[in-house]
Amino acid sequence: MITKPKGCKDIYGREAKVWKYIDTVIDSVMEKYNYNYIRTPIFESTELFHRGVGETTDIVTKETYDFKDRGDRSITLRPEGTAGVVRSYIENKMYGENNPVKLYYNGTMYRYERPQAGRERELTQFGVEVLGSDDPLIDAEVISLAVNIYKMLGLKGIKVNINTLGDVESRNKYHDALVKYFAPYINDFCDDCKNRIDKSPLKILDCKVDKDNEVLKNAPTTLDYLNDESKERFEKVKEYLDLLQVEYVVNPKIVRGLDYYNHTVFEIEADIEGFGSNNVIGAGGRYNGLCEMLDGPQTPGIGFATGFSRLALALELENVNIPIKEDIDLFLLYVNEDEKKYAAYLSQELRMAGYVVDTEYTSRSLKAQFKQADRLKAKYTIVLNSKELDNNEVTIKNTKTKEEDTISLDALIYYLDEKLADDMDEYNYECDDSGCSCHSNEEDL
RNA sequence: GCGUCAUUGGUGAAGUGGUUAACACGCUAGUUUGUGGCACUAGUAUGCAAGAGUUCGAUUCUCUUAUGACGCCCCA
Numbered sequence: 177m178i179t180k181p182k183g184c185k186d187i188y189g190r191e192a193k194v195w196k197y198i199d200t201v202i203d204s205v206m207e208k209y210n211y212n213y214i215r216t217p218i219f220e221s222t223e224l225f226h227r228g229v230g231e232t233t234d235i236v237t238k239e240t241y242d243f244k245d246r247g248d249r250s251i252t253l254r255p256e257g258t259a260g261v262v263r264s265y266i267e268n269k270m271y272g273e274n275n276p277v278k279l280y281y282n283g284t285m286y287r288y289e290r291p292q293a294g295r296e297r298e299l300t301q302f303g304v305e306v307l308g309s310d311d312p313l314i315d316a317e318v319i320s321l322a323v324n325i326y327k328m329l330g331l332k333g334i335k336v337n338i339n340t341l342g343d344v345e346s347r348n349k350y351h352d353a354l355v356k357y358f359a360p361y362i363n364d365f366c367d368d369c370k371n372r373i374d375k376s377p378l379k380i381l382d383c384k385v386d387k388d389n390e391v392l393k394n395a396p397t398t399l400d401y402l403n404d405e406s407k408e409r410f411e412k413v414k415e416y417l418d419l420l421q422v423e424y425v426v427n428p429k430i431v432r433g434l435d436y437y438n439h440t441v442f443e444i445e446a447d448i449e450g451f452g453s454n455n456v457i458g459a460g461g462r463y464n465g466l467c468e469m470l471d472g473p474q475t476p477g478i479g480f481a482t483g484f485s486r487l488a489l490a491l492e493l494e495n496v497n498i499p500i501k502e503d504i505d506l507f508l509l510y511v512n513e514d515e516k517k518y519a520a521y522l523s524q525e526l527r528m529a530g531y532v533v534d535t536e537y538t539s540r541s542l543k544a545q546f547k548q549a550d551r552l553k554a555k556y557t558i559v560l561n562s563k564e565l566d567n568n569e570v571t572i573k574n575t576k577t578k579e580e581d582t583i584s585l586d587a588l589i590y591y592l593d594e595k596l597a598d599d600m601d602e603y604n605y606e607c608d609d610s611g612c613s614c615h616s617n618e619e620d621l
Numbered sequence: 622g623c624g625u626c627a628u629u630g631g632u633g634a635a636g637u638g639g640u641u642a643a644c645a646c647g648c649u650a651g652u653u654u655g656u657g658g659c660a661c662u663a664g665u666a667u668g669c670a671a672g673a674g675u676u677c678g679a680u681u682c683u684c685u686u687a688u689g690a691c692g693c694c695c696c697a
Contacts, residue, residue, distance in 0.1 A: 177670095179688070229697060238622075239695075256697040285697085290622085292691060301697095368694075379695095433696060459697090481697080509656085544649080546657025559656065573656090 183289070183297025185485070193500045194488050195300070198329065202282060202302050205325050209317070211278040211304055216260035218284060222250035227469055228259035229434060241286045253286035257303045258463070258479050259470070265307050266472035275308030294454065294486050303460075303481030307467065310476035312409055315440040315462060316416035322444055322458050322480050323422055329487065330496035333447030336424040338413070341398055341431065341438050342406035344465070350401035351377060361391045378431040397428035406439065413440055436469065437461040440478065450493050457490060458482035501532075503553035505596055506572075508535040508560060509545040515560040522560070529589050531596070549575065555596065 180186060187195055206213070222242055241253035254260050261279055264270070270277045282302045289295060304321065306314050319336060326334045341347050354377040358365075362373055366385040373380065386392050402410065417424055424442075432441045441461035448455060460480030467475035491498065506526065508519040516539065523533045534552055536545045542559070549557050558572050564582070571582045572591065583591050 182688070225697090239697090258697075287697080289695080290693095291689080292693095295696080454696095541650085542656055543651095544657080548657090550658055557657090575657090 181297065183291040185296055185298070190500070191488065194491060194498055195484060197498050197500065198302075198484060198487055198491075199282065201328050202280070202325060205321065205328055206280050206304075209278070209321050211280045211321075214261060214264065214279045214281050215283065216257075216264050216281065217254070218286075219251045219253050220260055220263065222252040224259050224263055224470070225252050225255060228262070228436070228466060229256070239288050241288055255285055255287050257281050257283070257285065257301055257481055258305060258466070261305045261479075262307070262466055262470055262472070262477065265305075265475070266467065266470060271308060271473055271475055276314060277307045278304070279306070280304040294483070294489070296485060300484040301481045302484065303479060305477060305479040307475055307477045310464065312412035312440075313416050315413045315478055316420055316422070318460065318478055318480050319417060319424070319442055319444075320420040320422045322460070322482065325482075326444070326446070326457070329491060330498075331446055331448075331490055331494060335445040335447060336417075336422060336442060337427040337430050337445065338417075338424050338440065338442040339398060339426060339428055339430040340402065340406060340410040340413075340440055341461075342402040342410075343438055346398075346402045346406045347438060349403075350396070350398050353396050353401055354378065354380070357396055358391070364389065364391065379433075381429045381431060398431070399426075399428055409439060432459070432461050436463040436466045438464055442480075444482075446490050448490050448493050451490065457486050503555060504532040504534050505554070505592065506531060506533045506556045506558065507545075507549035507552060507554035508533065508558050509542060509549065510536060510560040511542060512562065514562055515565070518560050518565055526589070526592070531592055556592070 203213075222240075225240060240255050243251055245251050261281060265277060265279075280303065283300065285299050285301050287297060287299070289297060291297060304318060306318060319338070323334055323336060342350070355373060358369075358373055358377060358380060362370055365380065366383065369380045369383050369386055372383075380386070380392065381395060383392070399407075399410075414424075414426075427443075430441050430443050439462040442459065443456050444458040445455045446457045458480060459482075460478070462476070462478040464476040466477060467473065508523055510516045510519045516536075519535045523535045526533045534554070536548065540548075546557070554575055556572050557575055558570050560570065564570055565585075568585050569582055570585060570588065571580055572588070573580045574595070581591070
């Protein structure tokens with residue numbers, strides 16, 4: 177048997193419906209914030225990620241899917257969304273358009289990692305990137321937008337942690353101060369931290385092993401080393417967050433992994449039982465230097481991303497009521513070939529009229545067909561009967577009340593319209609269904 | 622890259638160094654019911670992740686590989 181590659185997952189059945197639901201919530205929130213959908217390639221030149229993410233990091237050296245294509249080009253499956261979007265911004269000269277450019281993406285990413293809880297090799301992420309504005313209001317908006325998506329999805333216990341790394345000057349000053357501070361005590365720390373002091377001393381702050389170490393607790397924070405400009409900027413971000421009524425905690429331990437981050441960084445946690453120690457569901461930050469690193473014009477940017485699988489898990493654990501349509505309007509049953517043909521014809525007619533209709537395909541016994549209608553949760557059934565059809569009539573049965581009505585074929589649509597109207601109210605959809613009439617035109621494009 | 626544990630049918634699973642691998646659900650067919658949802662009957666793994674080894678004999682022991690769950694590193 178051929179199995180899916182390691183660390184991949186098939187999403188189907190109920191889970192797929194949950195994912196689809198997340199899609200629709202994202203789309204509707206993004207529309208209101210006026211962010212535009214962007215699709216960039218799933219693979220890019222290897223160089224993009226090497227330069228964007230950093231040549232020396234573990235990430236690039238051993239956690240990407242790299243390969244040569246038939247033209248001997250170095251290709252990498254995108255491990256994250258930001259680099260591709262920024263590349264597209266530069267390549268398509270979006271900096272010439274109305275700035276800031278507010279974009280969102282939603283797609284699969286690939287990371288060559290050992291799978292574990294909440295971590296797959298193929299993962300689906302939604303994210304936003306805002307390019308072309310350094311205004312602190314954008315920082316606050318991106319954070320609030322993230323929080324609002326979680327809220328719209330129905331999640332409770334959302335916690336926002338924010339921090340600032342300051343500008344490049346502040347960052348470097350802090351970096352040096354940390355090294356100086358930890359150096360005399362480093363032998364008291366775990367082996368990992370001993371390595372970290374050279375490579376990325378900021379990470380020591382986040383160490384789980386040494387988290388109770390007094391030296392670590394009293395370590396200087398990024399906030400101590402901000403220059404006035406960076407400090408002022410951070411105050412503005414907080415001010416706007418207050419204004420937007422986003423609750424947050426300033427957490428100096430949030431440093432994020434990558435070099436390109438500066439100023440605002442944030443992580444959003446969901447306080448959910450059964451989520452394990454790592455309850456971060458989304459994170460992001462400002463990257464004012466990235467565009468330049470990728471040969472673009474000096475352009476400030478900020479972004480945020482969240483993973484689908486953890487979101488879906490969170491919704492499941494929280495028992496969030498998700499409006500999933502699980503039933504169908506009508507199931508058509510038949511016995512002989514003439515009736516079968518009429519079932520095929522009628523189901524098409526009714527589908528085009530907007531009803532969710534299914535029918536029998538394997539010509540099983542009526543009993544089995546009724547069972548099938550049950551499984552599909554059909555609201556109504558019609559047993560097509562040659563005699564009745566000759567009289568232009570059908571008998572339609574409500575599967576719940578068992579009430580039967582024999583009506584003329586011409587009245588069928590009118591009948592369904594009236595009967596199903598009440599059921600419609602049970603679902604407060606906002607036009608979620610791609611098959612619904614108000615979307616049909618867009619679909620065709 | 623490192624570690625721990627796991628892998629039996631469509632599903633949940635029981636089980637043993639030896640002849641027909643339990644039980645339940647599901648599914649299919651049939652009986653009965655005015656055309657299903659109940660009940661009853663029958664069918665439903667030539668095989669216990671793959672390969673190799675130990676053995677008279679392995680699903681059961683050993684090893685290798687693969688996959689999965691969860692950790693470490695890392696976390697875009």
